[in-house]
Amino acid sequence: MSQRPSTPLLDTIQSPADLKGLSLDALNTLAGELRAEMIDAVSCTGGHLGAGLGVVELTVALHHVFNTPDDQLIWDVGHQCYPHKILTGRRDRIRTLRQGGGLSGFTNRSESPYDPFGAGHSSTSISAGLGMSVARDLGGKDHNVIAVIGDGSMSAGMAYEALNNAGSMDSRLIVILNDNDMSIAPPVGAMSNYLSRLLSSKPWLSVRNLAKEVVNRFPGPLERAAKRVDEYARGMVSGGGTLFEELGFYYVGPIDGHRLEHLVPVLENVRAADADGPVLLHVVTQKGRGYAPAEEAPDKYHGVSRFDVVTGALxxxxxxxxxxxxxxxxxxxxxxxxxxxxxxxxxxxxxxTGLDKFGELFPDRVFDVGIAEQHAVTFAAGLACGGYKPFCALYSSFLQRGYDQLVHDVVLQGLPVRFAIDRAGLVGADGATHHGTFDLAFLTCLPNLVVMSPADEAELMHAVATAVAHDDGPLAFRYPRGEGVGVPLPEKGEVLPIGKGRIVREASQPKVGIVSLGTRLADSLKAAEELAAQGLPTTVADARFAKPFDRDMIRDLAGKVDVLITVEEGSPGGFGAHVLEFLSSEGLLDGGLKARTMTIPDTFIEHDTPANQIEQCALTARHIVTRARDALDTTTTSKPASA
Incomplete structure (x- = not known):
């Protein structure tokens, strides 16, 4: 591990208030030390690196100019916030980032008053900021609300919905577009930065406001002509921003987001301006700025494991x-x-999602739609209408954003869209914002949707093959983050019969039946061994399908055992709940069968290692054994042995 960087100026910063009296030279020095501190900290913990490096100067400038936390600063895509955390009293804990009991990898309202809004996904900041601005106005207050959006967030429809709403209102909101991939901005330079400073200045705003007052007194053609002159003049000097202007924003930019001598005066102008309505400041930054490996490979260093600072080796x-x-x-x-x-x-x-590999071989058959899950789902529905077999590959927590489209555009119409749901279950260090714990509950309640949950990597290959062959409506299969269990892989998956499970361990005259869904199968088998060693023969089934599940298999097993346990890495209301409903409706609980479900608790699980999270959720083999024995202790009569 490398020696910690020397940070004499940063060492004096306890809160953003300590930035107020610093000169531009000192702020530049502070930015360099802040960047070094962030690189060193993330090298120890892993986490999101590139986006935070790109906003170091912007973070310094924002906390220097604005009076946080009274002025509310919202970071869209919370993984940009590491420099912000260091400057807001959390530096002493920055090397606990994403560790159990440590700092969250995202903004978190419960963690600090400097985090007014939590964010683990993207494109929410403008909506939240507008709500905070209106709340401020209704309460008669006058603080600033600043929303920093970027790192791809502007590709989501929600951002444009918020822009449209904000532009139609007089509530003052400052939106900073962190454009870190040059997808919007033209090349920036001294002239562009100078003009941005001019456009945000009081004299320019005063002239525009005076002109507005004058033309408002002249209806009709003169008013429209004056507006066109103003738009033309702004277009000549700003070179962009037409979309934002049309939506009702006062646009400033683009400016170099790594030049504090430009950032600070423009932010001061924006803060001091008394113009009504929202302002959008367009800032161009470089993802991974100041760390050569991250500059050269921004995708690779977007989110990283622990790494060597000197070499960049992960x-x-x-x-x-x-x-x-x-x-x-x-x-x-x-x-x-x-x-x-x-x-x-x-x-x-x-x-x-692994589709980069697919795209290398089939570039014309893979589509990256941006951070736009709603569009992704309906786009897939359209492809299905055209006779194709679309696989919509999304993280479980991100699919939540496209749920309405899943229901109305896919399931209701019975379209054969295949959903490959990555990061299902607990995901470790990313924590509560990224756990895929709700998909089983929100998918299995939908009519005519096939839901699979493979137990290992070979079963995942079978799920893919089954999905390709299934043209009779939509199908989803979920699988976790991380490594498989090491089973041999076939060259190609086999097509499984829809709704059929399998018995993977069968006991003679079993006392306990365990029905596992998904990757809890290994722990279920281990629990069965321990129960058998204690004189409690146990049969284990792999459900394979959460919907439709194998009713014949469940019915047969329920007729043989004293205790039936379902195990799943999902929230309450999923597979186990449907099995209980079936057992009840079939009268299978009337003969003394004890049925128990094991799920993730009805709470949000904080960031930690996956192993610790599974232990916390009581889903290990040890917990399955305890659950079975506790149920057996309440059993007063045993079933007769099966013939």
Whole structure:
């Protein structure tokens, strides 16, 4: 591990108030030390690196100019917030980032008053900021509300819905567009920065406001002509911003987001301006700024494991098995080679979902729609209408944003869209904002939607093959983050009969039946061994399907055992709840059968290692054994042995 960087000026900063009296030279020095501190901290903990490096100067300038936390600063895509955390009294805990009991990797209202709004996903800041601005106005207050949006967030429809709403109101809101991929901005330079400073100045605003007052007294053609002159003049000097102007924002920019001598005066002008309505400041930054490996590979260093600061080498543990994401990609490629109707959709996560590999071989059959899950789902529905076999690959927590489209545009119409749901279950260090714990509950309540949950990487390949073959309506299969269990992989998956499970361990005259859904199967088998060693023969089933589940298998098992336990890595209301409803409706609980469900508790699970989270949720083999024995202790009569 490298020696910590020297940070004499940063060492004197206890809160943003300590930035107020600093000169521009000192602020530049502070930015350099802040960048070094962030790189060193993330090298120890892992986390999101590139986006935070890109906003170091912007963070320093914002806290220097504005009076946080009275002025409310909202960070869209909370993984930009590491420099913000260091400057807002959390530096002493920054090396606990994403660790159990440590700092969250995102903004978190319960963590600090400097985090007025929590964010783990994207494109929410303008909506939240507008709400805070209106609340301020209704309460007769006058503080500033600043929303920093960027790192791809402007590709989501919600951002434009908020822009449209904000532009139609007089409530004062400052939106800062952190444009870190040059997708919007032209090249910036001294002239552009100078003009941005001019456009945000009081004299310019005063002239515009005076002109507005004058033309308002002259109706008709003169008023429209004056407005066109103003727009033309602004277009000549600003070179952009037409969209934002049309939406009702006062646009300033673009400016260089790494030049404090430009950032500070423009922010001061924006803060002091007395113009009504929202302002949008367009800031151009470089993702990974100041750390060569991250500058050269911004995608690779977006989110990282622990790494060596000097070389940039990532300290990834050696894998004993392929990742589920990698297996999904391999399986989908194999299916696509045999079927030219297979296409794939991702929402700004080609690497995270494995579709980058698919795209290398089938560039015309993969579609990255940006951070726009709602669009992704309905786009997939349209492809299905055209006779293709779309695989919509999304993280479980991100699919939540497209749920209405899933219901109305896919399931209601019975369209054969295949949903590959990555990061299902508990995800470790990303914590509560990214856990995929609700999908089983919100998917299994939908009519005619097939829901699979493979137990290992080989079963995942079978799920992909089954999805390709299933043209009779929509199908979803969920799988976790991380490595598989190390089972041998087939060259190609086999098509499974819909709604049929399998018995993976069968006991003679069993006392306990365990029905596992998904990757809790290994712990279920281990629990069965321990129960058998204690004189309690146990049968274990792999449900494979959460919907439709294998009713014949459940009915048969329920007739043989004293205790039936379902185990799933999902929230209450999922697979186990549907099994209980079936057992009750079939009268299978009337003969003394004890049925128990094991799920993730009805609470949000904080960031930690996956192993610790599973332990916290009481889903290990030890907990399954305890659950079975507790149920047996309440059983007064045993079933007769099966013939």
């Amino acid at each position: 300290n990834k543990p050696k894998s004993n098995a392929p990742s589920y994401t990698g297996v999904f990609a391999k399986a989908l490629i194999a299916e696509a080679e045999a079927d030219d109707k297979v296409v794939a959709i991702t929402a700004a996560m080609p690497g995270g």
